[in-house]
Amino acid sequence: MRMLVTGREGQVVTALRERAERAGIEIVTLGRPDLDLTASPEAVTAAVVKASAGVSVIVSAAAYTAVDKAEAEPDVAMAANGRGAGAVARAAVDLGVPVIHLSTDYVFDGEKNGAWLETDATNPIGVYGRSKLAGEDAVRAAGPRHVILRTAWVYSPFGQNFVKTMLRLAAAGRDSLNVVADQTGSPTSALDIADAILTIAATLEAEPGDEALYGTFHLAGTGQTNWADFARAIFEGARARGSVGADVVSIPTSQYPTPAARPKNSVLSTTRLSERHHVKLPSWQTSLATVLDRLIEAPSRADGKK
Numbered sequence: 626m627r628m629l630v631t632g633r634e635g636q637v638v639t640a641l642r643e644r645a646e647r648a649g650i651e652i653v654t655l656g657r658p659d660l661d662l663t664a665s666p667e668a669v670t671a672a673v674v675k676a677s678a679g680v681s682v683i684v685s686a687a688a689y690t691a692v693d694k695a696e697a698e699p700d701v702a703m704a705a706n707g708r709g710a711g712a713v714a715r716a717a718v719d720l721g722v723p724v725i726h727l728s729t730d731y732v733f734d735g736e737k738n739g740a741w742l743e744t745d746a747t748n749p750i751g752v753y754g755r756s757k758l759a760g761e762d763a764v765r766a767a768g769p770r771h772v773i774l775r776t777a778w779v780y781s782p783f784g785q786n787f788v789k790t791m792l793r794l795a796a797a798g799r800d801s802l803n804v805v806a807d808q809t810g811s812p813t814s815a816l817d818i819a820d821a822i823l824t825i826a827a828t829l830e831a832e833p834g835d836e837a838l839y840g841t842f843h844l845a846g847t848g849q850t851n852w853a854d855f856a857r858a859i860f861e862g863a864r865a866r867g868s869v870g871a872d873v874v875s876i877p878t879s880q881y882p883t884p885a886a887r888p889k890n891s892v893l894s895t896t897r898l899s900e901r902h903h904v905k906l907p908s909w910q911t912s913l914a915t916v917l918d919r920l921i922e923a924p925s926r927a928d929g930k931k
């Protein structure tokens with residue numbers, strides 16, 4: 626298998642590079658300046674086609690992900706996540722290969738009691754979510770051979786994410802942090818996303834004509850939490866590894882004003898993916914431990930002891 630992934634230094638693209646190399650899968654990454662999703666759709670499609678010699682699948686992982694900043698520059702977010710995503714998917718159609726496209730829990734308004742199904746009505750409450758929904762629509766319009774993977778609350782040893790922010794604030798000496806406790810979701814490791822994408826890509830390659838494998842799927846860590854409890858788990862893990870933590874004070878969202886509104890309930894039902902692609906991610910606690918192991922050097926290892 627040879628795979629092209631959009632993006633260069635993002636969390637998912639970096640995790641995919643690592644996992645693909647380990648599995649002996651050839652991976653081509655395409656990011657700025659060679660690919661700018663905000664360029665004209667024709668230029669985006671041409672750049673992807675040009676870089677895709679011999680690829681059997683395209684993974685569309687690059688996106689404008691600055692949720693708050695998007696409120697101030699909706700045109701840029703929409704160009705990248707809407708039109709840009711559509712142009713990447715059209716390149717896959719031109720090449721005759723399937724596209725695996727990453728989307729988000731933020732396409733929902735968060736008002737449901739219970740986990741969101743793929744068939745639930747979307748209703749994004751911010752610019753980022755609206756731009757990602759436009760991208761989903763553009764991917765669907767490009768052709769039927771797509772897998773849209775809506776994921777959530779992504780963290781990893783790479784790039785920027787909530788886990789690294791918490792560890793950085795504690796390391797900078799913040800002994801107490803106010804964190805919102807009324808937004809619920811499922812933290813998802815980019816390493817797990819990468820493994821899932823490799824499995825899904827292999828299945829698509831083996832069974833290209835199976836229509837049940839295409840469409841929209843939810844992919845998230847198993848279990849749910851809120852940001853405050855997630856922060857507590859991060860600090861508990863940090864302390865257990867000999868690093869510093871901070872006390873977490875639970876606050877309502879109203880006490881942490883941000884430019885963009887976030888959904889109250891982001892929990893995604895992942896049953897469809899496990900039934901059709903036999904992919905089920907570990908519990909978020911298990912995956913958090915794996916990522917913390919990589920982010921925090923254990924004292925015994927730092928001492929050179931086993």
Ligand SMILES: NC(=O)C1=CN([C@@H]2O[C@H](COP(=O)(O)OP(=O)(O)OC[C@H]3O[C@@H](n4cnc5c(N)ncnc54)[C@H](OP(=O)(O)O)[C@@H]3O)[C@@H](O)[C@H]2O)C=CC1
Nearest residue numbers: 632633634635636637661662687688690727729776778779
């Ligand atoms: N992070 C999260 O919590 C979640 C992410 N998702 C989705 O998953 C996917 C992967 O997210 P993640 O890896 O965390 O994202 P990151 O923010 O870590 O990385 C985004 C990548 O997109 C690239 N990029 C941004 N703008 C452009 C552009 N105009 N042209 C080309 N490349 C661009 C960045 O390039 P550069 O390195 O040059 O900045 C970077 O490589 C995205 O589609 C995102 O919407 C879904 C749910 C949650």
Ligand SMILES: Cc1cn([C@H]2C[C@H](O)[C@@H](COP(=O)(O)OP(=O)(O)O[C@H]3O[C@@H](C)C(=O)[C@@H](O)[C@H]3O)O2)c(=O)[nH]c1=O
Nearest residue numbers: 690692729730731777778779787803804805852881887
């Ligand atoms: C740093 C910090 C954040 N928060 C809150 C703000 C927010 O509601 C929540 C998470 O903050 P973040 O800014 O990391 O989250 P955010 O950027 O909204 O994360 C989202 O990113 C996009 C790309 C997605 O697709 C989503 O699935 C989701 O992961 O925690 C606190 O309450 N206290 C703090 O000290």
